């Protein structure tokens with residue numbers, strides 16, 4: 001069970017041929033139901049990112065910490081990491097990326113979605129940015145519809161953990177979570193587990209995280225819509 005929380009196993013994960021992504025075995029069926037509702041409203045709900053392993057998250061984190069991947073501020077402007085302190089680098093990474101072992105994508109209950117009907121025919125690289133999901137953005141109509149479905153309690157158990165700025169992770173309208181499982185997982189994801197996973201890891205700048213472990217747990221793990 002602990003391994004399910006930290007991306008170190010995929011025994012709870014299936015490869016969904018329908019969505020062409022790896023998901024928790026209990027998520028595919030409710031997601032198909034939500035997809036059908038979207039279809040009736042004229043949208044083609046697809047998954048761009050599902051389950052992510054611990055190693056994959058470690059590679060994202062360390063790439064950003066070491067300057068091998070772009071590090072973006074909350075307006076999606078690239079930052080020059082040579083001008084930042086280790087603590088500032090950590091805060092910048094955490095706007096858009098989770099600490100390895102502490103991503104909700106490890107659970108398989110959380111997905112990033114888009115409306116395939118909104119993609120222009122000539123091809124478009126989906127970026128998952130605030131501009132794309134803003135009311136006048138390419139996925140604006142899809143997310144307005146989803147706002148309503150969630151507000152009406154008709155979203156088949158899916159909700160947005162990062163629906164607004166809580167001072168931790170930036171708002172991510174595209175990130176959905178399957179509440180019946182994810183809420184149980186979050187309850188089991190204790191501060192002690194978080195500290196252990198960070199301490200034992202090869203995470204770059206982990207000394208910054210461990211120095212203020214309680215803060216990072218509260219602000220970036222526990223600080224979601226409940």
Ligand SMILES: [Zn+2]
Pocket residue numbers: 049105110111112172174175176
């Ligand atoms: Zn996500």
